[in-house]
Amino acid sequence: MSGPVRVLLADDQQLIRTALRMVMADIDDMEVVGEAGTGAEAVRLTAELAPDVVVMDIRMPGTDGIEATRRITGSPSAGAASARVLVLTTFDDDDHVYGALRAGASGFLVKDMALDDIIGAVRVVAAGDALIAPSVTRRLIRDFASSRPEPARDRRELTRITEREREVLTLVGSGLSNTEIAAELCISVATAKTYLTRLFTKLDARDRVQLVILAYEAGLVSVR
Numbered sequence: 001m002s003g004p005v006r007v008l009l010a011d012d013q014q015l016i017r018t019a020l021r022m023v024m025a026d027i028d029d030m031e032v033v034g035e036a037g038t039g040a041e042a043v044r045l046t047a048e049l050a051p052d053v054v055v056m057d058i059r060m061p062g063t064d065g066i067e068a069t070r071r072i073t074g075s076p077s078a079g080a081a082s083a084r085v086l087v088l089t090t091f092d093d094d095d096h097v098y099g100a101l102r103a104g105a106s107g108f109l110v111k112d113m114a115l116d117d118i119i120g121a122v123r124v125v126a127a128g129d130a131l132i133a134p135s136v137t138r139r140l141i142r143d144f145a146s147s148r149p150e151p152a153r154d155r156r157e158l159t160r161i162t163e164r165e166r167e168v169l170t171l172v173g174s175g176l177s178n179t180e181i182a183a184e185l186c187i188s189v190a191t192a193k194t195y196l197t198r199l200f201t202k203l204d205a206r207d208r209v210q211l212v213i214l215a216y217e218a219g220l221v222s223v224r
Contacts, residue, residue: 010042039068073104173215
């Protein structure tokens with residue numbers, strides 16, 4: 001990115017917003033452009049301020065973080081269209097985690113994680129990748145697919161991708177990183193990234209998390 005990462009903090013707890021703002025104020029490549037105490041306010045400020053990343057709490061009064069995420073990621077407005085959502089959650093809150101995945105979140109933060117990890121996570125999502133590490137992806141999405149089933153995607157949607165792209169999608173769904181995909185298919189990491197970019201475009205996926213979900217829904221990856 002050419003400038004600092006523009007961050008909107010959305011949490012109904014003032015203390016958490018203040019703590020994150022204070023930490024980010026001392027970081028050269030990060031700028032807090034606004035704060036929201038409700039989901040509805042987060043949606044409005046995203047459209048007005050065009051942040052790169054919205055750090056979104058899930059439990060908020062009125063419009064919760066899941067609905068706010070859905071509105072932001074599905075909005076045609078210029079600001080919301082470019083914003084990525086990083087949700088705040090606990091792993092005890094699986095129902096909300098799965099809902100946020102469906103709504104288009106690009107990743108997850110746990111509120112008690114180290115501040116350095118939070119800052120790193122914001123950078124990862126701002127760069128266009130998903131926050132979830134491969135090992136966590138395998139556990140979380142497998143749990144998601146087995147316990148929160150929805151009608152499978154129409155597999156005809158996958159006819160627009162090549163056989164090699166299908167192989168890459170399957171490996172993404174299995175939780176492999178770009179380096180692991182490259183090793184599995186005997187290609188370079190740069191080539192693996194190229195295939196991922198094509199999959200994002202052809203399947204209209206915002207990020208890696210959505211590709212993982214699609215792979216499960218299309219039956220490319222079985223739940224073990």
